[in-house]
Amino acid sequence: MTTSNPFPLPAVAWSRPLGLGWSDPYRVRYASNLDDGPHHGMPLGGFGAGCIGRSPAGDFNLWHLDGGEHCFRSLPxxxxxxxxxxxxxxxxxxxxxxxxxxxxxxxxxxxxxxxxxxxxxxxxxxxxxxxxxxxxxxxxxxxxxxxxxxxxxxxxxxxxxxxxxxxxxxxxxxxxxxxxxxxxxxxxxxxxxxxxxxxxxxxxxxxxxxxxxxxxxxxxxxxxxxxxxxxxxxxxxxxxxxxxxxxxxxxxxxxxxxxxxxxxxxxxxxxxxxxxxxxxxxxxxxxxxxxxxxxxxxxxxxxxxxxxxxxxxxxxxxxxxxxxxxxxxxxxxxxxxxxxxxxxxxxxxxxxxxxxxxxxxxxxxxxxxxxxxxxxxxxxxxxxxxxxxQWQDPIVGRSDWPDAFKMALFNELYLLTQGGSLWSAASAADPVGQFGVLECLDYAWYESLDVRLYGSFGLLTHWPDLEKSVMRAFARAIAQADDRPRVIGYYVTQGQGQVLAPRKVTNATPHDLGAPNEHPWEKTNYTAYQDCNLWKDLASDFVLQVYRDFYLTGSQDLAFVADCWPAVVAALTYLKGFDQDGDGIPENSGAPDQTFDDWRLRGISAYCGGLWLAALEAALALGQVLKTANLPLDSVNAAALEPTLAQFRTWLTQAKPLYHATLWNGQFYSLDSESGSDVVMADQLCGQFYARLLGLPDVVPEDCGRSALATVYDACFLKFHNGQFGAANGLRPDGSPLNPQDTHPLEVWTGINFGLGAFLLQMGQRDQAFRLTETVIGQIYNNGLQFRTPEAITAVGTFRASHYLRAMAIWAIYVVDQQVNPK
Structure with a gap:
């Protein structure tokens, strides 16, 4: 007979007294969005198998047994x-x-x-x-x-x-x-x-x-x-x-x-x-x-x-x-x-x-x-x-990581079961099946590419074959077209009536892989909040994730690179079409046309421009892999390979100095080239982060990157309500808002914050990285948001978009730590 529990949970596990109520949990920001209250516990069930949730009060109350659909009610x-x-x-x-x-x-x-x-x-x-x-x-x-x-x-x-x-x-x-x-x-x-x-x-x-x-x-x-x-x-x-x-x-x-x-x-x-x-x-x-x-x-x-x-x-x-x-x-x-x-x-x-x-x-x-x-x-x-x-013990045993970080690392993986996840039976085309997780339950479409740029690190780290199946689905979708017009929701919210746009333009990188009420993986670009055919980050996001998935899994999967290469070329070529003045960098249009889809950027922007530069570097690296592969790769046009790479080099050579010269203001990179805004964008150097993550040349000079990151930490985190909530997306250098009524700039996005934590760690700012990360974790797990982590929280105790994919960006911190501090 055993004399004790042979498999106790580690002390770092999240804990809550059984059945204890919440006195003042976060509440939803928009009345129409989902708010089931704080009584959420860990889900049971395999990926794509449907799952059930049992709360800290002991009742079974979440039933995700119909793929992609949400049902929350207790069955006594x-x-x-x-x-x-x-x-x-x-x-x-x-x-x-x-x-x-x-x-x-x-x-x-x-x-x-x-x-x-x-x-x-x-x-x-x-x-x-x-x-x-x-x-x-x-x-x-x-x-x-x-x-x-x-x-x-x-x-x-x-x-x-x-x-x-x-x-x-x-x-x-x-x-x-x-x-x-x-x-x-x-x-x-x-x-x-x-x-x-x-x-x-x-x-x-x-x-x-x-x-x-x-x-x-x-x-x-x-x-x-x-x-x-x-x-x-x-x-x-x-x-x-x-x-x-x-x-x-x-x-x-x-x-x-x-x-x-x-x-x-x-x-x-x-x-x-x-x-x-x-x-x-x-x-x-x-x-x-x-x-x-x-x-x-x-x-x-x-x-x-x-x-x-x-x-x-x-x-x-x-x-x-x-x-x-x-x-x-x-x-x-x-x-x-x-x-x-x-x-x-x-x-x-x-x-x-x-x-x-x-x-x-x-x-x-x-x-x-x-x-x-x-x-x-x-x-x-x-x-x-x-x-x-055996999986958890090495992480739990890390004495140099805060307990809250170790706890949240594992608990944020809950979404791979609970996030409306799909995992189809295997086929000849997809030997491990096709996989997908919803952006969230309010925005119920699969694998939003801009969101998974941050939120897919957990899947990549532990189930890389599923990660690559998602990217292959995007690669297949890029060349497809769907001319059906639909109403763009953003203009409805602005009182501008019914503005129509085609659903999917040929060679535009789709925003998502479809929704549960249609045909995921086949009918893409379900979201209609913005016209995603005009977005300036999606093509770059795609290329960076393709190279990331190759590079961080050992740089051996040549078949994966070959499968995705035609889409890489098509996506970047399509995006370059938005370079209206031929200066090498696609311009933002003034409409919200990137992942911050309530935030107008004009001209060359720090966010999209930096991703563009990093994506060109990644595409050149992918092309070099194919040049030296010396394998029969049927999907690659060998004759066109060198001219394509030469074109990418020309764009990069033209764009890289222009980006710095246009946006560097001596302290940080300006939001964009045309708005005149002095806002410090928290995620301005996502492209630089990705370049360093993947061993690519820097997008910006290192000293400028360090200065920009220090400014973000000070203005967006420390000066935003004294660092109580995390980093807001965009504030002036003194921590004040440009417009107190703004939406996205004044929200703390959980996944963006975890991405910033990874960037800080990458740049040697370890204490700052974990201070920021722990602050956001505390907001989630101390305020009734556990196992329904939202996209955004505010300083007035509201949240938006629960069960959100981007929050799994916490695994980017793990990945970076393995690079800078391998054990």
Whole structure:
């Protein structure tokens, strides 16, 4: 028998007293944007498999099981409960979610008391992909439940599994035996997670972004059935949808099953309680008072064993229950595992556009494999926890990194599961499948290229093949065209009426890879807030990410370079077309035409111009790779290679001195060449950062870069509310705003700040880098924004665009640290 938890979460994990409310959390800036409140916890589920979230209060409340769609509401019957009786004392039993249901359902249940500011009843901890609940001061036993999914770096199979594992560790510190029973109940929601509006209407919101009406089949359970199963690998229940058991038809979106399982006492692990009794109840009413379970469970920890496979009638819903009862002797510690799996293999976008999920490559496509997945989780749970610890321990053990940074490094990866992520089954064209994460849930389109310039470092570091699959999708899309006109939302917000623009111009680099209501990867440029065909950063962003993904993965993947090279040439050539005066640098038009899409830049801009210079350097490096490859690369026009590189050199030679001469003001680089603004743009030298990251020549003289960075740190961070919030995007050198009513300049963008932290570290400003980074982390994790990190926060306690992709830029700090301070 084990004497302690063999896989405790490290002390750096984010923690919160169980069920403790938030007195003054951040609130959403725009009324139409998403604000589900602060009760968010770590998600369970593999990449692209759909996921569920469980809050620090213990309730399951987030359901991202329809690819790209968001559903946030608590299901009280999806819950752990616990019975305890110390020998010679009265028993006690609680449902372990601290909030009571809002309706009259489960009214017979007693709910675990939440923590208060004066009394903690336990602690929630999270270090993605593991989180834990430790219960204290209510039960006499020492109880911890660790939950996780097998999110494993460089593992392209297990990381896709639709699975959560719950590892209960129970210790008896008393001098008398204790009888306990752990109950897992689950609501059969098979069939709920699909859009019942197959042709959703699209409209422009008050913030100018397009949105469509999504309506799930929530609560539609007619025909759903449950049944018990016992195998050598486990005991538990399967919750099926309303498909006929003998049907061979391919499942539709939402069709499939759930499974819950625990160990079979006949084949236990060494630390499973030897006297364990398993109780299984296959059909009860989750909308009723719950008495059919609670009457016996609260009395002695048992359930009435019931094997009722009757289907749910119209208007009826059904749930299941699985309990493990056992005795723990004085001083003894036991472990009790549970697994929760789901198998909903199909994602449908526009009506008739369907993909199978990546996990189907291992588990099949018929939607009847939840039990096998759950049992596999029980068998592999210790191996997976060991692998997660081996991944995390070297980072957690870094004494030169702040604990908050180490915590946020892992927890910000949550978005790869929770961010509406897609991961399709493999194909000949895409051997690891196609991957995508939404920009955010408010701006619901995939892999926004300007945002992932910052936010893709986590994916690149741990799953580089998925990162390259995204860039190959952009490369394929650049040559495509879509002439359909659509309304540009920005002009609607400005009161200028319906300004129309074509969706996608040939050779324009697309902003994104499409949206969940259309056909991701095929129909790109979904966003209509601005005309992205006119943006001056996207082509540069594409080229820099292609070279980055090659360079930072060992500079060996020549096939990747060859696949992307034609798009590199097309993208830069298209962008050069915006160089109206032929001086070598494309000019910004005065409309917001870059990632700061509420911010007007005119003429040569520090941001876009610097990216352009770095992208030309990256393109020259890519071309040199192809010149010396000496391999049959069918996609490369060898005869055109040298003339193309000569053209790029000419542009670079012309542009580089002009950029510095035009924008350098003796202290920092001016916002642009035509507005006359004296604003210090926080991200003015993103191009310089990328050039140094990739071992390319500097975009600006080093002393000028250092001066500009010091000015940004002082004006945008230290002088912005005394450094309490992070760096605002743009302030005057004295820290004052150009316009107090500005939007983007006065916001603190979490991902831009993490990018600045990486730049500071790159330039040897280690203390400043971590001071800035820790400040932003504190704003997120101390104000109810955990596991829904926004794009932007403000100094008045509001946020915009939660669940945002750019925040994974925190991994850029890790990457830079490996370069400047390798261990």
């Amino acid at each position: 019957a999806c819950q752990f409960s616990l019975f305890e009786q110390v020998a010679g004392e009265a028993p006690q039993a609680y449902g372990l979610g601290t909030p009571e249901p809002n309706s009259s359902s489960l009214s017979t249940w007693q709910w675990y008391p939440p923590s208060t500011p004066d009394r903690s009843t336990g602690v929630y901890q999270a270090l993605y992909p593991r989180s834990s609940y430790t219960y204290d001061g209510v039960f006499r036993s020492a109880l911890t439940c660790t939950q996780f999914s097998p999110i494993l770096p460089h593992n392209y199979e297990d990381t896709s599994f639709p699975l959560g594992v719950f590892d209960w560790v129970v210790h008896n510190p008393l001098d008398r035996p204790v009888t306990l029973s752990i109950l897992l109940t689950w609501h059969n929601s098979a069939g709920w997670f699909t859009n019942t509006r197959k042709s959703p209407d699209i409209e422009i919101r008050d913030d100018g972004s397009p949105v469509y009406d999504y309506q799930s089949a929530w609560g539609q359970s007619e025909g759903n059935v449950n049944h018990s199963l016992t195998t050598d690998q486990g005991m538990g229940l399967v919750l099926d949808g309303n498909r006929h058991p003998g049907s061979t038809a391919a499942p539709q979106e939402g069709e499939g099953q759930w499974a819950i399982a625990t160990a079979n006492p006949r084949h236990p692990s060494p630390d499973f309680p030897q006297d364990a009794e398993i109780f299984s109840h296959s059909r009860w009413d989750p909308q009723g008072d719950g008495g059919e379970l609670w009457q016996t469970f609260s009395r002695d920890g048992s359930l009435v064993n019931l094997a009722d496979g009757g289907p749910a009638a119209a208007g009826e819903q059904v749930a299941v229950a699985l309990a493990v009862r056992f005795t723990v002797n004085p001083g003894q510690t036991v472990r009790v595992p549970f697994a929760l799996a789901w198998d909903f293999p199909v994602t449908e976008f526009a009506q008739g556009v369907t993909y199978y999920r990546r996990y189907c490559d291992r588990w099949g496509r018929d939607g009847r494999n939840a039990w096998a997945i759950a049992c596999h989780g029980l068998q592999q749970r210790d191996q997976w926890q060991q692998q997660i610890a």
